[in-house]
Amino acid sequence: MTLDLATTPADDAAPAGTVELPPYDRAGIRTGIVHLGVGGFHRAHQALAVDELLRRGEAREWGICGVGLMSGDAAMRDALRPQDGLYTLVTKHADGGLEARVVGSIVDYLFAPDDPEAVLERLAHPDTRIVSLTITEGGYNFDQVTGEFDVTAPAVVADARPGAVPTTVFGYVVEALARRRARGVPPFTVMSCDNVQGNGAKARAVFAAFAALRDPELGAWVHNAVAFPNSMVDRITPVTTDADRALVRDRFGVEDRWPVVAEPFFQWVLEDDFPQGRPPLEHAGVQLVADVEPYELMKLRLLNVSHQALAYLGWLSGYRYAHEAVADPLLARFVRDYMDEATPTLRPVPGVDLGEYKATLVERFGNPEVADTLARLCAETSDRIPKWLVPLVRERLRAGGGVTRSAAIVASWARYAEGTDEQGEPIAVVDRLADVLVARARSQRDGDPLAFLRDPALFGDLVDEPRFTGPYLDALGSLHRSGAQATLRTLTGA
Ligand SMILES: NC(=O)c1ccc[n+]([C@@H]2O[C@H](COP(=O)([O-])OP(=O)(O)OC[C@H]3O[C@@H](n4cnc5c(N)ncnc54)[C@H](O)[C@@H]3O)[C@@H](O)[C@H]2O)c1
């Protein structure tokens, strides 16, 4: 069974739009890429780029086999399998314009818990030349401060045992690499597409560290023989809602179990390090460059941290969507001021005017059609702020720069993590460390206002740095006394 393309839209709906179907023959496309962590973003970004190439008659050896490793991925299996991997991607323009296409580049989907061996053999197959990842920041399992792979994580310990049936990304990737090595098949390239600074270098470090747990010599081989290109990826992709499913049905006549929606903006900057070959991604708008770091720093520090700036102060101000938050002049001003504070930590980015880039970000955040929820941006912060913002704070302090806005963003997280909003309504703190974060955040009202920072694993020794704790305490005190809006007025001088 394939995607069900209904012939008529619902009577009371707007007229059907045109949906572009894959114009290419999907039979005979070979699987050259295995993607681990097929969620919204992969389907709005990398799979779209490969679909674009297939439409041009290129990349027929670069079809994608999606793989889900987590129990929650059963839902993606149940959505994609009956649709032969097809799904609808809807691009939402700020003026209400919509474009829809059915993407055909995911030619297979495996849910690892169903058949681990099938996943291992797909990874080990000589046709597989790229293994790509969107496994979230937390998926890399490294200590936020030391950057070291956490060898104590129970699932990692279990996967490192001889003969283990893997459950983690490390177990799967490293066992498949070991099989290829034993069979004389060259290693695939591991392409991280996660929002982790130096994502390729970080992936190299953590996969090699895991391999070394199995066998130090295997660890050295993974480190030296496997390519891990760095990348910067960018397209705001909110969580799909039932309203999106209804939109796809009513406007485009497609009954799709799990469509994906995204903003129009698309950027992918990639280090060209693919010893086993790669699709001609430059024909799909991808920038292949020698050094991704300047692009990565720009994107993580200006876009992703600004999302964090909007998230907690926005939530405490009563907003629930990113576009609502950035429409508040105080929040928009604060975000712009934060971006200016971050800018001295960036490197020049070839061909990019940072002033324009920042203005474009504010416009993108303001796209009301995308309806990106603050709840999405408020989740799993312990994997975001320590990785994106804490290093920036350190750099600013080393250079003698101010950190007022950065400290206020951390303080807004600490206030949000108390789990109650300014009206006394509960906040559901979604974080793998929620219990400990909420307890620590609540105790900051009981005589130790720095309690939230007393976690070296998240903040290192920032708690002992008065140039940080000064503005942090100012912001937190103001949030406690006067609330988010008054704090924003003080911070922006409004
Ligand atoms: N959504 C965006 O706007 C966006 C934009 C740029 C980059 N990204 C990157 O993509 C990642 C995923 O975003 P998404 O929107 O697709 O999220 P999503 O929730 O739709 O999908 C996440 C996928 O990662 C898998 N996963 C989570 N933890 C894992 C782990 N420990 N090991 C293996 N797999 C794991 C999940 O099972 C799921 O398949 C982000 O964390 C970010 O790094 C997202």
Ligand SMILES: O=P(O)(O)OC[C@@H](O)[C@@H](O)[C@H](O)[C@H](O)CO
């Ligand atoms: O998905 P995360 O956890 O890396 O971060 C949340 C958002 O900031 C992020 O998804 C952005 O929307 C994205 O990075 C835009 O390209």
